Amino acid sequence: MGARVPSRGGAPRVMTPEHRCGGSGGPLIRLADVAPDQKRPTTNADVWLVEGGANALYSDESPICAECWMAYLAPIDKWSRSLGDPARFKAPLSREIREFPVPERNRPSVVYNQMYGAGAVTESVGFWCQRDESFTQALQDYALANNLTLDLEPGPPGKKDQLLVSASYTRRV
Numbered sequence: 001m002g003a004r005v006p007s008r009g010g011a012p013r014v015m016t017p018e019h020r021c022g023g024s025g026g027p028l029i030r031l032a033d034v035a036p037d038q039k040r041p042t043t044n045a046d047v048w049l050v051e052g053g054a055n056a057l058y059s060d061e062s063p064i065c066a067e068c069w070m071a072y073l074a075p076i077d078k079w080s081r082s083l084g085d086p087a088r089f090k091a092p093l094s095r096e097i098r099e100f101p102v103p104e105r106n107r108p109s110v111v112y113n114q115m116y117g118a119g120a121v122t123e124s125v126g127f128w129c130q131r132d133e134s135f136t137q138a139l140q141d142y143a144l145a146n147n148l149t150l151d152l153e154p155g156p157p158g159k160k161d162q163l164l165v166s167a168s169y170t171r172r173v
């Protein structure tokens, strides 16, 4: 049996199916019990969004790992962590994602994600950038050479000069 965590005014609640982090195997705590100074700005930007507010797919009861800060995303049964800094993941990102070309100018908007589940880890990088044919070509060349899935989505009306770039890479663990 794993750790049981008392819920407010009710019976003890079992935290997760496995009771250990699906990424590192570390001990779990409830999101609600994470100290305020650990939440912002980027312990896990998938849970505590950088630009205010929390991700509605998580709740106070969602388990998060006290060791690597991956959080359990119940709707898809996976463990997820997002960060702006690719060097801060406990398990290093794959070279394919770490070295993906990003525009130097809007570096702060770049978000990296690591997701564990079902015997695989999927890592991704995403950002908005100015449309630029030579940069787009460089991204496509890199994705092809490194076996990445690349998604290039044009901006909404009024922002057609923008492009939403996301690239992902999945490997078995």
Ligand SMILES: [Zn+2]
Pocket: 021, 022, 023, 024, 025, 026, 065, 066, 067, 068, 069, 070
């Ligand atoms: Zn962990």
